[in-house]
Amino acid sequence: MHRPPRCDVFTGSDMSRSDGTPEETAWTRLSTAFQYATSRVQMDKEVPEPPPELKEWSQNTSLGVFAGLLFGGGTQWLRDRQAGPWQPPATSSLNKAALARLQAEESSRRLVRLANETLRGGLRFGALAGLFYSVQQVSSIARAEKGLQDIIVAGTATGAIFGATVLGSKGLRVRSSVLGTALGAGAGVIGGLLQETLISYLPEEEQHKYHMPPSIPVTAAQRKELEDRADEKRHPGRHPDATAAVIAQLQGSLDRNRPAASRATRPDL
Numbered sequence: 379m380h381r382p383p384r385c386d387v388f389t390g391s392d393m394s395r396s397d398g399t400p401e402e403t404a405w406t407r408l409s410t411a412f413q414y415a416t417s418r419v420q421m422d423k424e425v426p427e428p429p430p431e432l433k434e435w436s437q438n439t440s441l442g443v444f445a446g447l448l449f450g451g452g453t454q455w456l457r458d459r460q461a462g463p464w465q466p467p468a469t470s471s472l473n474k475a476a477l478a479r480l481q482a483e484e485s486s487r488r489l490v491r492l493a494n495e496t497l498r499g500g501l502r503f504g505a506l507a508g509l510f511y512s513v514q515q516v517s518s519i520a521r522a523e524k525g526l527q528d529i530i531v532a533g534t535a536t537g538a539i540f541g542a543t544v545l546g547s548k549g550l551r552v553r554s555s556v557l558g559t560a561l562g563a564g565a566g567v568i569g570g571l572l573q574e575t576l577i578s579y580l581p582e583e584e585q586h587k588y589h590m591p592p593s594i595p596v597t598a599a600q601r602k603e604l605e606d607r608a609d610e611k612r613h614p615g616r617h618p619d620a621t622a623a624v625i626a627q628l629q630g631s632l633d634r635n636r637p638a639a640s641r642a643t644r645p646d647l
Contacts, residue, residue, distance in 0.1 A: 407519055430565015431519065435511050442507020443500045454492050510536045511542060529570035530563060535593060538564020 380592040419425060428436075464484040466477050514532035518524040541558025542551050577588055 404418065408516065411435075431515050435508075435515055438511045439504060439508045442511075443504035445507075446499040446501070446503025447496050448499075449503065451492060451496035454500075458492070469555025490597050501502035506536060509539060526567075526574055528572040529573065530566040533564075533569070534559055535562070537565070626642040 386606045408431070411432040414426070414429055414432055432580065464481050466472070472480070479635050513535045514528045515522075517528040517531045521527065537558035537560070541560075543552040543554035544551055546554075555629065577585055580588075
């Protein structure tokens with residue numbers, strides 16, 4: 379898989395935009411995103427455009443929150459469905475009005491439980507997704523490209539942190555953190571390999587966009603290379619290989635000089 383050339387993202391010395399201006403460093407991009415997320419919004423001033431890292435992080439985290447809402451609410455709805463409708467006590471001597479009131483109270487309790495589990499699922503999955511994608515963003519910006527390594531690092535860090543938050547003794551927290559680290563790393567490897575496999579079926583330009591952090595623009599040379607590679611796939615032979623052309627030229631030159639050399643070595647000619 380073709381990857382973009384690496385560069386020094388911490389100093390920015392080897393990076394430049396298409397207009398010639400120097401590229402921001404990784405620390406600058408991270409601090410800009412953090413300041414935007416934590417600064418107060420002044421009503422008398424126009425809100426600036428969010429950094430691309432923060433925009434991508436918010437989109438991914440929102441998907442995690444939405445998945446948590448569906449999971450929490452769905453599991454609670456299935457439990458209530460399996461429990462069946464409310465049944466009055468067999469030995470109850472209450473009248474119809476009292477029974478209707480008890481049934482309404484049970485329906486209200488089920489609705490409250492459904493809302494609570496939905497909210498808890500969203501918070502749990504949202505916290506998990508927020509931490510995971512934060513680590514992934516930091517790792518990808520530091521490496522100046524996105525890939526399998528970032529997913530593994532994010533999964534390992536997320537599993538370790540969530541394992542350490544388990545209530546209990548210090549020994550239990552350490553064991554939970556170690557177990558979470560192993561599970562997070564394993565899940566990161568499996569999920570990362572699956573994602574890389576799916577991305578490999580996309581066009582090469584889309585693969586390049588995925589493997590580049592959102593704040594790092596595509597240079598003119600990289601864009602020209604992508605266009606040439608795409609045009610070569612559409613029209614094979616239009617862009618001949620330079621190495622193959624040189625080898626063919628040398629081979630032709632040797633073939634032309636071979637008869638003259640053989641005549642020089644034979645005295646009867």
